[in-house]
Amino acid sequence: MATIGAQIPADSWPTYHGDYSGRRYSTLKQINTANVKALTLAWVYRINTSRAGAIVGGEGPDTPPPGTPPQIKSTPLMVNGTLYFSVPDHVYAVDARTGRDVWHYAWKTRGGDHIGNRGVGILDNWLYFLTPDNYFVSLDVKTGKERWHHEIASMKREYFSTNAPMIIGRQVIIGVGGDALDIPGYLESRDPEAGNLVWRWNSTPQPGDAGATTWPDEDSMAHGGGMPWLPGTYDPELNLYYFGTGNPQPVLAGSSRPGDNLYTCTIVAINPNTGKMAWHYQVTPHDTHDWDAAQTPILIDGEFNGRPRKLIAQASRNGHYFLLDRATGEHLLTSKHIDSLNWTKGINAKGQPAHDPAKDASVPGTLVSPDTTGATNWPPPSFSPDTGLLYFGTRQTFSVMYLTDTDGRPQGWAAAERNVGNVGNALKAIDYKTGKVKWSRPFAMGPGGTQGGAVGLLSTAGGLLFGNDGGGNFVAYDAATGKPLWHAGLGTNTSNGPETFLLDGRQYIVVGAGDSLYAFALQQ
Amino acid sequence: MTESWPNDVQRGTRGTRRKGFVSAISACSALIVVTVVVASGQQQALTPVADTAAVERGQKLLVDQCGFCHGANARGGSGGPDLTRSVIVQTDEDGKQLGEFLAAGRPDKGMPKFDLPRAQASDLAAFLHQAIYQNSNRRLYKILDIVVGDPSKGQAYFNGQGRCNSCHSPAGDLKGVGAKYEPATLQGRLLLPRGRTGNPGVPLYADPTALQVTVTPPSGEAVSGGLVRLTDFEVTLYEAGSGRMRSWLRNGDTPKVTVTDPLQAHVDHLTRWTDAEMHNMTAYLASLK
Numbered sequence: 001m002a003t004i005g006a007q008i009p010a011d012s013w014p015t016y017h018g019d020y021s022g023r024r025y026s027t028l029k030q031i032n033t034a035n036v037k038a039l040t041l042a043w044v045y046r047i048n049t050s051r052a053g054a055i056v057g058g059e060g061p062d063t064p065p066p067g068t069p070p071q072i073k074s075t076p077l078m079v080n081g082t083l084y085f086s087v088p089d090h091v092y093a094v095d096a097r098t099g100r101d102v103w104h105y106a107w108k109t110r111g112g113d114h115i116g117n118r119g120v121g122i123l124d125n126w127l128y129f130l131t132p133d134n135y136f137v138s139l140d141v142k143t144g145k146e147r148w149h150h151e152i153a154s155m156k157r158e159y160f161s162t163n164a165p166m167i168i169g170r171q172v173i174i175g176v177g178g179d180a181l182d183i184p185g186y187l188e189s190r191d192p193e194a195g196n197l198v199w200r201w202n203s204t205p206q207p208g209d210a211g212a213t214t215w216p217d218e219d220s221m222a223h224g225g226g227m228p229w230l231p232g233t234y235d236p237e238l239n240l241y242y243f244g245t246g247n248p249q250p251v252l253a254g255s256s257r258p259g260d261n262l263y264t265c266t267i268v269a270i271n272p273n274t275g276k277m278a279w280h281y282q283v284t285p286h287d288t289h290d291w292d293a294a295q296t297p298i299l300i301d302g303e304f305n306g307r308p309r310k311l312i313a314q315a316s317r318n319g320h321y322f323l324l325d326r327a328t329g330e331h332l333l334t335s336k337h338i339d340s341l342n343w344t345k346g347i348n349a350k351g352q353p354a355h356d357p358a359k360d361a362s363v364p365g366t367l368v369s370p371d372t373t374g375a376t377n378w379p380p381p382s383f384s385p386d387t388g389l390l391y392f393g394t395r396q397t398f399s400v401m402y403l404t405d406t407d408g409r410p411q412g413w414a415a416a417e418r419n420v421g422n423v424g425n426a427l428k429a430i431d432y433k434t435g436k437v438k439w440s441r442p443f444a445m446g447p448g449g450t451q452g453g454a455v456g457l458l459s460t461a462g463g464l465l466f467g468n469d470g471g472g473n474f475v476a477y478d479a480a481t482g483k484p485l486w487h488a489g490l491g492t493n494t495s496n497g498p499e500t501f502l503l504d505g506r507q508y509i510v511v512g513a514g515d516s517l518y519a520f521a522l523q524q
Numbered sequence: 525m526t527e528s529w530p531n532d533v534q535r536g537t538r539g540t541r542r543k544g545f546v547s548a549i550s551a552c553s554a555l556i557v558v559t560v561v562v563a564s565g566q567q568q569a570l571t572p573v574a575d576t577a578a579v580e581r582g583q584k585l586l587v588d589q590c591g592f593c594h595g596a597n598a599r600g601g602s603g604g605p606d607l608t609r610s611v612i613v614q615t616d617e618d619g620k621q622l623g624e625f626l627a628a629g630r631p632d633k634g635m636p637k638f639d640l641p642r643a644q645a646s647d648l649a650a651f652l653h654q655a656i657y658q659n660s661n662r663r664l665y666k667i668l669d670i671v672v673g674d675p676s677k678g679q680a681y682f683n684g685q686g687r688c689n690s691c692h693s694p695a696g697d698l699k700g701v702g703a704k705y706e707p708a709t710l711q712g713r714l715l716l717p718r719g720r721t722g723n724p725g726v727p728l729y730a731d732p733t734a735l736q737v738t739v740t741p742p743s744g745e746a747v748s749g750g751l752v753r754l755t756d757f758e759v760t761l762y763e764a765g766s767g768r769m770r771s772w773l774r775n776g777d778t779p780k781v782t783v784t785d786p787l788q789a790h791v792d793h794l795t796r797w798t799d800a801e802m803h804n805m806t807a808y809l810a811s812l813k
Contacts, residue, residue, distance in 0.1 A: 067567070112569045133569075155569040157614045158660050180568065180660035182609055219600075223609050340795060364670040364803045365711055369794075398794045400711060400802075404665040409599040409606060411659040416667050418708060421716035421794050444755040445783065447727070447734035448718055449791070471755035484756045 005236060006299070010502045013078040015231075016119050016164040017380065018499060021299040022233035024382040025459045026500045030507035031522060032462030036476045036486045042508060042519040043099030047072065049090055051106040057146040058089075058108030060133065067114055071495040072512030074119030074164060075380065075456075078501050083510065084122060084141070085517070088114040088132045088162075093144060096503055096510075099519055103144030107131050113160040113178070118231060118378075121165030121172060123192050128172055130161035136174060136195055150195045152176065157183050166231045168241060168272040171198060175228035175243070179290075180412055182223035182249040185264075189275060199275035203228065203245050203263055211262035220257045225249035226264035230294040230378055234272065235310065238327055241272040242312055244283075244293035251290050252361045252372075252401055252415035256408065260285040265293045267314060267322070269329060279329030284318045285352050288360045289343065289401070290372035291318040298383050298390065300432055304332055313432055315381055315392040317374030320353055321435045335435030337376070340369040340396035340423050361401035361415035371399035372417055377454035380497035384459035387479050389429040389438055391465055393455035396423045425450045427467060429482060439482040444471025456497035458509075466509060468494040474511055474518070490518065568661055573654040582651025585644060598655055603634065608656050619649035667708045671810045673800070678808025681801055688805075691789065694812050702812040711806045715797070716790045729762045733787055737761050739772055740780040751783060 008018035008026050017024055031039060049070065076085035076094075082102055083094045089109050093102035112132035120129040126147065127139045134153040139146055153159035158180040166173045171189040185203035190196065203226025205211035207218045215221040225248045232243030248257060248264040263277075265284035270277050283293045293316055300311040304323070312326035319341035323333035331351040343359040359368055373395065381392035398421050405414035427441045443452025452470020459465045465479040469487070474494050476486040496512040509520045573579050586607075587596050593604030600606040607613050616622045623645030629637035640648065658664055682688040692698050705713060718733050720726070728734050729750035739759055740746040749761035752769060759781050760771040772779050785791060 111567075113567045115567070154615055157611070158569055160569065180570075180662070181614070181656065219605065219609075342795070358799070362799070363668045364672045364799075364806075365708070366799050367715070367794075367797055367802055398715070400708075400715070402667045402670065402708065404667060405659075406668070407597065407599060411599070411608065413662040413665065416662065416665045418712050420712050421718070421791060423791060423794055444753060445735060445751060446753055447729035447731070447751050449735060449785065469755050471753055473755055473757060475756070487757050489757070 012080075013076065013499045013501050014122065015077070016075050016121075016166065017231070017233065017296070017497075018075075020234040020236065022296045022380075023298055023300070023385070023459075024380055024457060024497060025384050025461075027461045028500055028502060028507050029460060029462035030502070031460070031464065031500075031509065033464060033478055033485060035522060036462070036464060038523045039476065039486050039509070039520050040523045041488070042521045044519075045092075045094050045099040045517040047087060047090065047092060047515050047517075048104065049087070049106070054090075054104040054106035055144045055146070056106050056108060057137065057149065058131070059135070060108040060110040062108065064089075065109065065111060069515050070114065071116065071514055072517060073116040073496050074512070075497040075499055076510060076512075076517070077120060077122050078499070078510075079122055079141070081503060083517070084120050084127060085512070086117045086120055086129050088117045091120060091127070091129055091139065091144070093141075094517065096501070096508065096519070099517070105139055105144045105146070107135070107137065109133050110155060112155045113158075115160070116162050117164075118162055119164035121167045123167045123172065126192060128165040128167070128192070130163055130165065130174060132160050132162070134159050134161045134176065136165075136190060138195060148195055150190075152188065153178075157181055159183060163229055164231045166234070166241070167192070168234055171272050173232075173241065173272060175230075177227045177229035177246070179225055179227065179247065179249060179251055182225065182411060184222060184224060185226035185228060185246055187228045187243065187270075187275070189272065201270055201275040201277065205262065214260040214262040216256070216258055223249055224257065224261060224264060225251075226266075227292070228294070229292075230296065233297055233299050233312075235299055235326060238310070239271060239273070240269040240278055240326070242267065242269050242297045242299070242326065244268070244295055244297055244314065246292035246294055247287045247290050250405075250410045250412060250414040252288055252413055252417075253403060253405060253410040254286055254288045254360060256410060258286075261287070265291065265318075267293055267297050267312065267324065269326065281322070281324055281329050281331060282352060283314065283316045283320065283322055286355045287318070288355070289318070289368060291316070291374050293317070294378060295376060296380055298381065299326060300383055300385075302385070302388065302432060304433055311432070313383070313390055315376050315390060315430075317376055318353060319370055319375035321390075321430060322351070323432065323435065333435055335430075337392075337428060337430065337435070337437075338370065338394050338396050340398070341375065342367070342369050361403040363403050363406065365400040365402050367398060367420070368401050369398045370395055371397040371419055372401075373397070373453070379454040379456040382457035382459040382465065383432065384465070384479050386461060386463070387429070387459075388432060389479065390432050391427070391429050391457045391459060391467070391479075393425070393443070393453050393457075393467070394428050395425045395453040398422065422450050425452045425470065427452070427455065427469075427477075427482070429479075441477070441482045444469050444473075446471075452493070456494060456511075458498040458500060460500060466498040466511070468513075474498075474513065488518070488520070568657075570653075570657045570660055572657050573650045575650055578647045578650035579654045582647035582649065585648050586651055589638065590648075598652060607652055608659060613649070613652050614656060616649050616653075619646035622649045622652075670707050670711060670803075671807050673803030673805070673807035675804070675807040675811045678804035678806070681805060682808060686793070686801070686805070698809065698812055700813060702810040707806060707810055710809055711802065714805055714809055715794065715802070716787060718787060727762075730764065736784050736786065738782045741772065742778055754781065754783060
């Protein structure tokens with residue numbers, strides 16, 4: 001297996017992001033702006049969620065619960081010519097050359113939220129993944145046979161797990177999700193051999209801790225949320241793991257938790273060996289709109305104000321772009337990445353959007369932009385060091401948020417939301433140094449107006465940016481200008497981050513759309 | 525955390541059929557009807573308590589025996605913590621763990637012992653589990669009384685700053701609108717009345733409130749209709765007269781495509797509303813019975 005570092009290897013895709021930087025930038029250029037028009041389908045793999053023929057494990061009943069067909073949201077790992085990816089309750093190993101089955105593992109679920117699964121982690125001969133009912137499972141990479149499984153959180157408290165395990169050295173780092181009830185978030189490291197707990201980092205402080213003054217009392221922080229539900233990024237030189245935390249609880253009502261509510265909606269840097277926090281930067285103090293900060297914090301080695309810096313950038317769900325120094329957490333830049341947002345009192349001295357209580361959910365309704373899904377979301381953004389541009393999908397939605405729980409101790413979401421419209425979604429490319437939009441491309445339109453939104457992206461040294469247009473097309477754009485150069489009408493929007501690798505000297509582009517994985521290569 | 529609910533990140537545009545092969549550039553010559561598929565989104569691990577009589581008995585027990593310390597709704601009271609957030613309660617099975625806890629109490633924290641019969645512990649648990657379920661399931665949340673604005677100010681805005689009267693009239697298209705919709709729907713529709721309610725089965729592109737498009741091929745007549753889909757690569761429309769769907773591949777500015785939104789004034793207004801103006805307008809329209 002190739003070494004995992006700050007650069008995606010040519011011949012594999014060994015982590016969720018391909019490397020540790022989160023840039024989703026590949027140095028491959030066999031496919032490039034000059035020849036991308038000759039890109040053609042190599043194979044299609046449609047997932048089968050039947051347990052027949054699969055290796056079956058799990059603690060649930062023999063009959064699967066009813067549900068809608070899952071979407072592929074995981075970015076497959078590609079190791080030794082095999083792709084490994086997941087949807088809730090299922091892991092697939094597929095031959096990267098042919099798109100044919102190697103093995104399929106099916107998990108008998110006990111239930112829980114099956115909204116998505118980000119993928120698997122692989123260390124040597126072992127594969128790791130999480131299930132909606134909160135099991136941490138290890139399989140044999142070659143055969144798909146289960147080695148063990150451990151329960152990591154209680155489904156009865158509405159925890160569910162979607163994260164892709166992130167492997168750093170001998171640490172397998174996983175996080176939990178869930179915000180239907182007021183439960184605390186945490187990130188864990190598990191040992192790769194037995195799956196036992198090594199350390200746990202809690203998203204909210206204990207009484208007496210530094211962040212405790214940002215909560216009114218012990219009860220509120222013990223039920224304060226902050227789910228770290230997406231894989232993060234890692235700087236091997238600084239030995240720091242970076243990730244974003246989820247929103248505070250109760251979600252849309254902040255009356256019982258006055259204060260900034262650390263460490264929710266926060267970019268956090270921790271030592272992956274110990275789980276000890278090195279620094280933190282909260283991108284939404286006292287969030288009341290479900291705008292977690294889980295979006296990928298991207299590591300950029302580049303110039304800022306005339307000198308080279310180790311930077312970390314996030315296009316955040318709250319509609320703002322943040323640039324920090326990743327060694328220290330020093331704030332460098334904040335800018336708005338959508339125009340419609342209407343919920344802040346401006347930017348405070350620390351560069352944070354200042355909470356405006358007038359835009360909290362209210363009984364007669366508060367018109368808020370963006371809606372709770374946010375200005376952007378989990379689908380992986382991309383950064384190209386060639387263009388210096390950060391690419392991500394944006395939404396300018398409006399919704400009315402109605403406070404429904406007027407108790408002094410509101411619970412859960414505590415409010416209802418009605419979507420009412422949108423003033424334009426677009427794929428954007430921003431200059432990482434200034435936060436200014438270099439180019440912006442509106443997404444497809446349907447009978448109700450603009451479509452699209454957050455989109456999984458990949459940039460390459462071939463000058464290309466791969467993503468979808470919100471209208472069911474998989475598109476290769478000129479990364480410098482945003483001009484579409486090639487597309488495939490898949491009929492459904494891509495649903496994961498595209499990836500690329502070289503196999504037998506041929507460059508492949510692989511992307512998931514709904515229930516199918518598509519591979520493209522140059523016509524031979 | 526939720527990645528999305530109830531919004532459109534979870535939605536996809538899904539073809540009516542799967543294309544077996546996709547070639548460069550011109551892959552989409554076949555008509556593909558785009559429908560919005562709302563995925564299941566949030567799914568609950570918890571389910572409602574089936575035995576409603578047990579829930580009622582449990583509620584009475586709670587009010588009588590626990591309410592003083594833990595509140596009549598179990599969310600905490602004078603000194604006692606919120607029971608619906610309790611890990612013991614949340615992970616309890618049918619009163620078993622709760623009953624065991626009550627039998628021992630927590631004397632160090634001032635929680636006395638309660639030796640409840642098994643059936644009563646089960647009832648108490650039924651009430652608490654139902655309360656937890658209701659807290660957790662935001663689909664069940666009830667929007668409260670939202671008609672709190674000043675109807676006369678709403679009327680003034682309608683005829684003045686809002687310029688609503690340039691298209692609408694209380695005696696015409698809005699006659700009886702206050703009786704037609706419940707208030708939250710009314711409020712949503714005054715912001716953006718896209719699509720007709722009570723008309724299931726009619727796709728949005730066939731509705732007059734859909735975006736409209738005119739396509740003019742280099743040689744040939746302009747064709748207009750409801751917009752089905754416009755991307756950089758294709759445009760598809762629905763001709764109401766013939767009931768036909770038609771599509772063209774796009775190559776830069778060819779064919780010429782012009783999109784209009786019959787609700788553009790509403791879309792533009794989204795960025796201008798204050799919450800007070802919105803509440804006043806809701807009150808005014810709600811008064812048009």
